[in-house]
Each structure stands twice: as C-alpha cells, then as structure tokens.
Amino acid sequence: MDDQKIETLDALKCLQDEFYHAIFDAKTATIAQTASTIIAAGELSPTERINIYRGSILGGITSALTNIYPVCVKLVGEEYFTHMVSAYLKKYPSSSADLGRYGEHLPAYIAEFKPAQDLPYLSDVAQLELLWHKAFNAAEDVFSKDGLRSLVELQDISEQEHARMEFCLASSVHLFNSSYPVHRIWRVNQDEFQERYSGEGSVDLSEGGAKLLIWRGADFSMRVDVLSDDEYQFVAAFLEGKSFEDIVDMPFNQPVSDILQRCIQTGLVIGFKLV
Numbered sequence: 374m375d376d377q378k379i380e381t382l383d384a385l386k387c388l389q390d391e392f393y394h395a396i397f398d399a400k401t402a403t404i405a406q407t408a409s410t411i412i413a414a415g416e417l418s419p420t421e422r423i424n425i426y427r428g429s430i431l432g433g434i435t436s437a438l439t440n441i442y443p444v445c446v447k448l449v450g451e452e453y454f455t456h457m458v459s460a461y462l463k464k465y466p467s468s469s470a471d472l473g474r475y476g477e478h479l480p481a482y483i484a485e486f487k488p489a490q491d492l493p494y495l496s497d498v499a500q501l502e503l504l505w506h507k508a509f510n511a512a513e514d515v516f517s518k519d520g521l522r523s524l525v526e527l528q529d530i531s532e533q534e535h536a537r538m539e540f541c542l543a544s545s546v547h548l549f550n551s552s553y554p555v556h557r558i559w560r561v562n563q564d565e566f567q568e569r570y571s572g573e574g575s576v577d578l579s580e581g582g583a584k585l586l587i588w589r590g591a592d593f594s595m596r597v598d599v600l601s602d603d604e605y606q607f608v609a610a611f612l613e614g615k616s617f618e619d620i621v622d623m624p625f626n627q628p629v630s631d632i633l634q635r636c637i638q639t640g641l642v643i644g645f646k647l648v
Contacts, residue, residue, distance in 0.1 A: 434462055438476045442502045444562045445483075448495060457486060473510060477503060494553035494578065501555050501597070504547040504587040509595055511545035520646045524637065527645065536618050537647045540633070542611050545589040546641065550605070554580040556597050591640050607632045608641070616648065 411419035438458055439446050446454045458479070465478045480503060483489055484496035516523055521541055530538060549555075557576045560566055584605040586598040600608070603625045610620045621629050636642040 434467060434475060435459075437473065438479065441473075441476050441506050442479065442499055444502055444559055445495060445499050447562045448492065448498065448558075449489070457483070457489065473506075479503070494551075494555060494558060497549075497551040497553050497555045498558055501549060501551070501559050501585065501587065504549055505559075505595065505597065508545040508547055508587050508589050511543075511589060514544050514643055516644060521644045522646065523644050524642070530647075534647055536616075538618075539616050539646045539648050540611065540642050541644045541646060542608065542636075542641055543588055543591075543643050546608065546612065547587045548600075548605065548609055548612065549585045549587060550582070551585065552582040553578060554583055556583050556585055556599060559597065586641075588641065591643070603627055604632055604635075607636070 467475045480496050480499040584600045
C-alpha cells in the first residue's frame with residue numbers, strides 16, 4: 374500500500390473517531406471539531422445535524438435496552454432507566470450491528486451505579502433478564518450437528534460405549550444463582566401476572582435467594598425454573614463439560630438417575646454424544 378493510501382486511511386480513521394466522540398462524548402469541543410468537517414447545507418447547521426443524529430442513535434440504543442430489560446424499567450421508571458444508561462452508552466459502546474446483542478455489561482454496571490444502591494436486587498434482576506433474552510434468541514438444536522444424537526438411540530449403545538457417553542442439554546440453557554428472590558420479582562412484573570393478579574405484586578426479600586434455570590423449551594416456550602441444590606450442581610456439571618461418568622461420582626443427596634430422569638422428562642436433556 375502506497376503512502377498516499379495510508380495517509381487517506383489515517384485521515385478517514387481520524388474523522389470516524391471524531392464523529393464517534395461527538396455522538397457518545399458530546400462535549401462542546403468534540404462537537405465543534407466534528408462540525409468543522411461537515412459542509413453546511415439547507416437551514417440546519419452542522420452542529421444541529423450532529424445533535425439530531427446523536428439523538429437518533431442514542432434513542433435507538435436506549436430503546437433496545439428497554440426491550441431487553443423491561444422489568445428493570447418497570448422497577449425504576451422509564452425516566453430513571455434512561456438516565457441510568459446514559460453513562461453506560463459512553464462506557465460500553467455497541468460493537469455489533471445487532472442491537473439485540475447490546476447490553477451484556479449492564480447488570481455489572483447497575484451493581485456499581487451508586488444512585489441504585491437502595492435497590493440491591495436490581496443488578497440481579499437485570500442479569501435474569503439478560504439470560505432470558507439470550508435463551509430466547511439461542512440457536513435451535515440440530516441433531517445432525519456435532520454428533521448430537523436423539524435419546525431414542527440410547528437403546529443402540531453398547532456397555533463399552535457407556536463411558537464415552539455425554540448427555541447434552543438444550544443450547545438455550547443458562548444458570549443463575551441469586552441472593553435475592555429475583556424470579557418472584559421478575560414474575561410479578563410480567564404484564565400477564567399484573568392483569569390476572571392485580572394487587573398481589575409484592576415480594577418479600579427475606580424469602581432469600583434462588584438457584585435458577587433459564588431456558589427455552591422444545592415448543593419455544595420460555596421457562597424460569599427454581600432448582601434444588603442437587604439439580605443446580607447437576608446442570609452446572611454438564612455446562613462445565615464434565616462427562617456423565619464423572620457426574621455420577623459427584624456427591625448428591627439423591628440418586629443421579631432420578632435427577633437425569635427429571636431433566637429428560639422436562640426436555641432439558643435433548644440428546645447425547647459419544648466422546
């Protein structure tokens with residue numbers, strides 16, 4: 374690449390950086406610098422055009438976050454939520470063309486957001502909503518991919534192959550261990566719950582925490598299930614990539630076969646592989 378092309382690319386990169394700062398770090402100096410590179414046209418000044426574009430961009434991103442975290446919006450109000458994420462947009466710019474993937478750092482950001490310290494459970498509610506969003510958008514499981522086999526084929530497995538067998542969970546599965554009853558907070562703030570049980574939306578934080586399974590069923594219905602300690606440990610072991618042979622040797626308070634059977638019946642375990 375010759376020097377002239379390199380110089381052109383450097384100038385373009387500089388222009389892009391200046392425009393980015395004018396949108397996400399809207400200070401007088403950054404806006405003025407970017408406005409100086411824009412050719413005025415029509416009745417709007419370059420600064421006015423930048424402000425309109427910034428409002429559109431930030432409004433679109435805020436709207437995307439509102440759709441991912443609707444319960445958080447209900448808990449604090451739309452105006453408060455918009456204020457809370459305004460600094461988040463500057464600290465965590467979008468790195469994907471898909472706004473549906475934006476916002477994964479928001480739960481951690483909320484945990485450090487000082488004005489929200491009076492709502493210590495808010496960060497965990499946000500984490501639950503993020504995992505719900507990820508589970509909802511997870512890829513569909515395909516049995517012809519990566520050696521995934523249907524459970525009905527277990528009858529064809531020999532005893533010698535049992536040690537190589539690895540059960541597989543639905544790809545949408547996520548675990549979350551919260552110190553707060555966030556599943557209850559999440560549930561009572563669903564529109565269908567509020568319509569059906571008007572006036573019964575209070576949650577006592579003294580109920581304690583919960584070990585949760587967030588996933589999408591085979592019929593594409595979404596589930597947030599409360600797990601026992603054994604069930605949580607069992608599913609976590611699968612997600613960590615442990616073989617079934619190793620899981621059988623783990624300490625449980627009930628037979629592993631019983632836990633496995635429940636997971637199969639609910640559709641959580643969808644198949645198996647030989648590894």
